[in-house]
Amino acid sequence: MEPDVSAEDDDRSAAVGSDGDVDDEDVPVSVYVRDIATSVGAVVLVGLLLFAVSxxxxxxxxxxxxxxxxxxxxxxxxxxxxxxxxxxxxxxxxxxxxxxxxxxxxxxxxxxxxxxxxxxxxxxxxxxxxxxxxxxxxxxxxxxxxxxxxxxxxxxxxxxxxxxxxxxxxxxxxxxxxxxxxxxxxxxxxxxxxxxxxxxxxxxxxxxxxxxxxxxxxxx
Missing domain, CATH: 2.10.109.10 (Umud Fragment, subunit A)
Incomplete structure (x- = not known):
C-alpha cells in the first residue's frame, strides 16, 4: 500500500504563490535572523581586518x-x-x-x-x-x-x-x-x-x- 502524499503536496502548493515564489509569511523567522547575523558578522569582520591593517x-x-x-x-x-x-x-x-x-x-x-x-x-x-x-x-x-x-x-x-x-x-x-x-x-x-x-x-x-x-x- 502506497502512502497518501496528496495532503503534503497540497500544503506545499499552498506555500508557493502563483508566480512560483515562496510566500514571505511561510519563511521561518530564523532565516531572517540568520541573514541579519551574517550581514552584521561580515561588517564586523571587515572592520576588524581594516583595524588590523591600519x-x-x-x-x-x-x-x-x-x-x-x-x-x-x-x-x-x-x-x-x-x-x-x-x-x-x-x-x-x-x-x-x-x-x-x-x-x-x-x-x-x-x-x-x-x-x-x-x-x-x-x-x-x-x-x-x-x-x-x-x-x-x-x-x-x-x-x-x-x-x-x-x-x-x-x-x-x-x-x-x-x-x-x-x-x-x-x-x-x-x-x-x-x-x-x-x-x-x-x-x-x-x-x-x-x-x-x-x-x-x-x-x-x-x-x-x-x-x-x-x-x-x-x-x-
Missing part, C-alpha cells in the same frame, strides 16, 4: 567640510592609517611634510606630503581635523621665513603671527583649499606629534554621506 579605530571616517577640496571632498570616506605603520621617505614621527615631500617627490592626494588627522590643540573632545602637514618646527623657532607668504595672511613678520615663535615642537598644517595655515587662523596651535591620530591613505568618493548622519566625522 592600527586606528575607527579606520574609516567621513569628511564633513570642504577644506581639502578638490583632493578630498565633503562626503568622501577616508581610510586612516597609524602614522608609524608604513611611513614615507624621510618621515618625521611617521609623517612626511609637504616641505620634505616636495624634495623627495612624495605625493599624497595629488600634492606633496602626508595628509594627517589630528586633535586640534590636543583636545579629544573636539572633532578631529584632516589637513596636510606642511613643515615641522621646533620649540622657539621663528618659522615665518619658512612659510609661504601667501599662507600667512597679512603678517609681515613672526611677531605678527599666532604661534610664532613656535610654542613647542610640532607640525604646521593647512587645508589644501584654505588660504592660510591652521596656526594663523586659530584652528590649532602647532600640532604636537602625539596629537596626530594617523595619516590619510585612501579616499572613497561620496561613501561618507551616510556615515556623516550617524558616525565618525572629520572637520576641516
Amino acid at each position: 592600527g586606528v579605530w575607527p579606520p574609516l571616517v567621513a569628511i564633513e567640510s570642504g577644506s581639502m577640496t578638490p583632493n578630498i571632498d565633503t562626503g568622501d570616506m577616508v581610510l586612516i592609517m597609524e602614522e608609524d605603520r608604513f611611513p614615507g621617505p624621510d618621515a618625521r614621527h611617521g609623517v612626511v611634510t609637504a616641505e620634505t615631500g616636495a624634495e623627495s617627490n612624495y605625493v599624497m592626494f595629488r600634492e606633496p606630503g602626508d595628509v594627517i588627522v589630528f586633535e586640534p590643540n590636543g583636545n579629544e573632545q573636539r572633532t578631529p581635523v584632516i589637513h596636510r602637514a606642511m613643515f615641522y618646527v621646533e620649540k622657539g623657532e621663528n618659522w615665518y621665513d619658512r612659510a609661504d607668504p601667501d599662507d600667512v595672511g597679512t603678517a609681515g613678520s613672526c611677531a605678527d603671527l599666532r604661534n610664532c615663535p613656535a610654542p613647542h615642537d610640532g607640525f604646521v598644517t593647512k587645508g589644501d583649499f584654505n588660504d592660510a595655515y591652521d596656526q594663523v587662523t586659530g584652528t590649532s596651535t602647532v600640532v604636537r606629534d602625539e596629537w596626530v591620530v594617523g595619516t590619510a591613505e585612501l579616499r572613497i568618493p561620496g561613501l561618507g554621506w551616510v556615515r556623516l548622519q550617524t558616525g565618525t566625522r572629520l572637520a576641516g
Whole structure:
C-alpha cells in the first residue's frame, strides 16, 4: 500500500504563490535572523581586518567640510592609517611634510606630503581635523621665513603671527583649499606629534554621506 502524499503536496502548493515564489509569511523567522547575523558578522569582520591593517579605530571616517577640496571632498570616506605603520621617505614621527615631500617627490592626494588627522590643540573632545602637514618646527623657532607668504595672511613678520615663535615642537598644517595655515587662523596651535591620530591613505568618493548622519566625522 502506497502512502497518501496528496495532503503534503497540497500544503506545499499552498506555500508557493502563483508566480512560483515562496510566500514571505511561510519563511521561518530564523532565516531572517540568520541573514541579519551574517550581514552584521561580515561588517564586523571587515572592520576588524581594516583595524588590523591600519592600527586606528575607527579606520574609516567621513569628511564633513570642504577644506581639502578638490583632493578630498565633503562626503568622501577616508581610510586612516597609524602614522608609524608604513611611513614615507624621510618621515618625521611617521609623517612626511609637504616641505620634505616636495624634495623627495612624495605625493599624497595629488600634492606633496602626508595628509594627517589630528586633535586640534590636543583636545579629544573636539572633532578631529584632516589637513596636510606642511613643515615641522621646533620649540622657539621663528618659522615665518619658512612659510609661504601667501599662507600667512597679512603678517609681515613672526611677531605678527599666532604661534610664532613656535610654542613647542610640532607640525604646521593647512587645508589644501584654505588660504592660510591652521596656526594663523586659530584652528590649532602647532600640532604636537602625539596629537596626530594617523595619516590619510585612501579616499572613497561620496561613501561618507551616510556615515556623516550617524558616525565618525572629520572637520576641516
